[in-house]
Structure formats: C-alpha cells, structure tokens
Amino acid sequence: MTKISRYFVPKFSWLALPFAAVFFLFFVIPLFLTIIVSFWDYNDYSIIPDLIFENYVYIFEGCFQFDADLCMTFKTYLSTLYFCLLTWGLTLFVGFFVAYFLAFYVKTIPIQIVLFLICTIPFWTSNVIRMVSWIPLLGRHGLINDTLIFLGIIDAPVEWFLYSEFSVILALVHLYTLFMIVPIFNSMIRIDKSIIEGAYDAGASEIQILTNIIIPLCKPGIVIGSIFVVTVVMGDFVTIGIMGGQQLASIGKIINTEMNYLQLPGAAANAVILLFITIIIIITMTKFIDIRKEL
C-alpha cells in the first residue's frame, strides 16, 4: 500500500487523465487492433477477419532447420540487433562525454544552452536532404575520398565509406547521440556539487570521481537514453535503407514492404514480434536499475 500511494496521490490523479486518454486512444487501441489483425487472413486487395496462425508460421518458416542457412527472419533480426548494439555503444560513449563536458566543464548556463542547441543540428534538416548530402561527403568522388587521394594516403577511392555498415552506423550515431546526451545531462546536473567537492577534498582523482560518483548517479539517465536509442534503432528502416543503399536488411523495411503490398496481417505479425523483442530488451535493461526509484 505504501508503495502504491507513493505514486498515486488520489486527489490529483485526475491530472493524468488527459495524457492517459491520449495514450489509450492513440496507443492502446491501435496496438490492440494490430494484434488482432495479425491473426487475420488476407488476399491481394482486402484483409479477412479470421483466426489463423499462418502469418506467424510464415515468418518463422525454415527457421528451425539448423542444417540449412539461417532463415530470413533470424538473419534480419541479427542484422538489426547488430546495428542496435553498435549504435547503442557508440552513442553511449559519445553522448556520455558530451554531457559530461556540458555539465562539468561549461560554467555558464547561456553557453550550455548554445552548445546544447548545436547538438540538435542533425535534426534541423529533413531526411531527404541528409540523404543527399552524405554522397558529396562520403561518396566515391566525395570530399573525403578526394582529399585522401590528394594527400596520397590512398590510390583508389574507398568504397565502404558509403552504402555499407560503416555509413549506416555513422548516420545512426550522428542522429541519435542527442537522445543519450539529454537524459544523461539531466542526471548530471542534478548531482549535488558538494558531493563532488567532498570527494575532491578527500583526495579522489577525476577518474575516481567519475567511476565512483558520477557514473553510478547517472545510471537512470543512461538507461533512459539507452531505451530511446534501442527502440528507435530497432524500428528504423529509413536510415538503414538510405545509408545501406537498400542492401542491408532491417525488420522495419520488411514491415514497410509488406504494408506497401497490402499484406497488412503479415506486417502486423512482424510488428508484434518486433514489439515483443524490443520489450524484452527494455525489461532486461531496467533490471539493472529501477528507473522510478532513482528519479
């Protein structure tokens, strides 16, 4: 009882109603419908109410013959998870130190705000413009290749700068590091400065302060940032598609293709599985830390 009353103050709980209503209308109901449709049948031009498991069977067809090649679904999830893991690691590394710099090395708030806005630059342009602008930079005849050739470092253009796993990861990190910076920065500025001063006075080095005080106190920020990055990358198909030259698989792309061909129940089944896997990842992450307790 005491635990619940910590979160629900009856007198003010109606304040949550508008948001709860939005959530119910635009999240719970559509999600429920998606789950229902994933058990429906379909033909070329319509979906047919039914209760079949074929959409799921179809997804895992050939997945449990271990002597054969990996099936498409497993391959696609492996590739998606691989992008997810690398992007998560890199955005965490870059994001943590950018936030660290912003929180502890930048002294005045106006400059903090200015630097923060600079971090949002990747979001100032549309996907299409970003897509176009990577080619002159990373392309076969792009700025980087031309410069390296001019300096005599390479003889022929490096092909894997663009339309490769490298370019996908680069674009994902470029885009989503901000999602790490914001919650980690938020955790950092709430750390009581006197704790750090105390540690410093007691003779702790900067690295000791970082590992013993700042990182433990930033855990909620890290987990929240990780949830953002992981969920966004798991569902991404635009960036992986564009930067991978449409030759790298992502589960989002499969769903997108199925939607375009009106195979809605198939797409719904894929979406349900994607949701399921993403939820497992998030639950695992929150096992390490109780976000609510720390907030």
Add this chain to the structure above:
Amino acid sequence: MGNKFSRRDTLKFGLGATLGATTALYAPAVLSSDAPVIRYLGTAVNMGDEIEKKLFEDTGIKVQYISKTTDEVTKSVLTQPNSFDIVDSEYFSLPKLVPSGNILGMDTTRIKEWDNVTSIFTKGMTPSGKKVGLQGTAPSKVMYLTGATSGKFADEATQYATLIPTVYNADTLGIRPDLIDAPVTSWADLMRPEFKGKAATLNIPSIGIMDAAMVVEAMGEYTYPDKGNMTKAEIDLTMKIFTEAKKAGHFRAFWSDFNESVNLMASGEVVIQSMWSPAITAVKAQGKPCVYQPLKEGYRAWAAGFALPKTTKGKQADVVYEFINWYLSGWVGAYLNRQGYYSAVLSTAKEYMSENEWGFWMEGKPAAEDILSPSGAKLGSVGEVRDGGSYEDRMGGVACWNATMDENKYMVRKWNEMVAA
C-alpha cells in the same frame, strides 16, 4: 468536404432553377465564383501547377492533388475510396483494384476522343499495326469490364473501360556514357563484371523483378513463358541470380525513391541502372551526360489511367468526366510528350506541339532547333535524336509490362530474402 459539395450543388441547382434561362447572362459569373473542385489521387508523374492553371482557365474546374507513390495509391483506393473523386492508377494495380469493387467501370461513350485512344491500349498494337509484347499486366488485357460494376475483366471490347489511359512509357536501363567504355546493348550488360560496385537496380519488388527477369532472359539463363506471371520456381531462379550478384557486391545500391536514382547517377556512384525517363532528364539537367539506352531485348513498359471511385456520383461525376475529356483534348498530351512520356490520344496532342517537337519526341527525327522542357529547360540541342528513336520504335519494342503476379506474396517474400542476404 462532402457537405461543402452538397451545399454548392444545392446552391447551383437553386440558382439555376430560379434564374433559369431568362438570366443566362449572369450564369457564367455565378458559376465561376463557385468553381467545382475535384480531388485527384495519383503519383506525382502527371501532376503539375501548369496543368492545374490551364485546367482552370479552360474549364473553371479546380483540382486538388493528392500525391502518393504507386503502392500508396493502390492502398488508398482499397482502404479509403471516399477520399478522392478521381484516381490516376497504373494498369498493373487493376488485378487488385477491380475485384475490390471500389472503382467503377468508365463509360467510354462519355469520352469524346475514345475512338482516337492509341491502339496500344485497345488492341495491343502500335498505330502502324506492329504487335507489342503482352507479357505482364498489359493494358490491352485488362482494358474492359463486362459491366459498370461487374468487377470482372472482359475479353472483348465493351462499353466499360477499367481505366481511361493518360500516360505511359517504355522503360530501359540508364547509363553514364562518359564513364563506360564498351557499348551497352543488352539487359545482360547490367551484370557485366566491369560494372561491379557500379550498378544499381530498384527496391520496388513488383518492378524490380521484371527488370531482373529481363536480365536473366538476356543472359540466356532461362526463357520465361510469361515474365509477368512467374511460377514459384521461376521466382526462385530469378532471385537466386540476383542474390548471388548482390552478395558478390555487384550492386552499389538499390533505390526506392526517384530522387535516389538521380543522385546515384549524377554523382557517378553508379554508371548503369534501372531508371525512369524523367530521372534521365534530371541527371542531364545537372550537366551530366546520361542516356536512356535502348536494348535489343526491348523495353519494360508501364501505363496509367483514370478511374472513378464508386463514391463519385451525379454532378460530381459529370465534372470528373468533363475533366477527363479536357485532359485528352491535347494540351496535357503535348505537355506529357514534351517530358518524354507518351499521351493516350496522339492526334490531339500533335495539334499543340510544334513540327520540330513532334519530329523529335514522336518521330525520332533530329532536332531542328533546341528542344525545351515544359518549364523551359534545354533538353536537347540541334541535331540531337531522342534515345531509342520514334514512338513506333520504342513502343513497338516493348517486351513486357509492369505486373501483379499470382504469386505476389511469395515474390515479395523472396525479394525481402534477397535484401537480407
């Protein structure tokens, strides 16, 4: 929207009844301040501000464009048939659209120029009588319905057409002649080893598989009874060849957006790829040479046309038919022809084009003066000849049409497998 129309219609009817013929002088003013609006769903291919302006000048009809990709147009017709008054759809979507009952048969007796619609649509042959390839969802195979609301294709000409044709073209590979040494003459050249890492194809399964089939056939690997309707084994075979090439790094990229294909080509990332005709024009407009290379195996063609959803009725249907008649009356035809597409009624479009333009675009003659796009950009200099030559040569060389296969579901799955491989 619906309310607005009925109010307008009531108003018009009321005014018409009370003022009637006695005050005919006032009628045009009343009507023009109350311009009918039609919601036009289609791909951006044949939508343009110029068309919109000219339409209003000529007929007083206003058009509201709803621009989507080919697949999304089909989706809209099937899921939201009351969100538009007229749809501009591709013929290969018809096997999905017609059985759904969401579009009506078009009454050909209400189309003034119906008898002049090019025989490619009505008979499956060019105006001079040359048979075109009919593999895939060829328009002439799905041109007629057995009745206005029958939902069944007719084998012979009837009063009701599925779509009133608007625009069509013959597609082939685009190349960068300045970056390629040996001449390209066959679809098989897409797989030539020297193009490793410099070739591209499109990531739209229903069109990509047709291009893949053209390549496989040209390589001599297999001859399809009907490329546009493959069996599962044929799909496997086609995708296997492309999957191996993809794994070996033959393709620089797949593209799914028109602009991507332009960028790939203009930047030199790719020197040979599946391409659409306006993309060639866009690359040329950036000052890079680009050729829409005719190939000995022929072209993959596509065609689009107008249909009314079952919800467009009465006066609104009259307005839409008036719009279609205006569309076929020549001005738009000339506008489309000048972009490298083809118009459905050639005779009317000819009246709106100069002799030089008609010669260049339709007859394969060298340009006597500079060729300009509708927006005034220079597309060809004096003496230049159109890639692929005349209408007869290009449309007569069609080998297959964009298609919806019976094994569509399997095909999409195999395509996804290739991307994942």
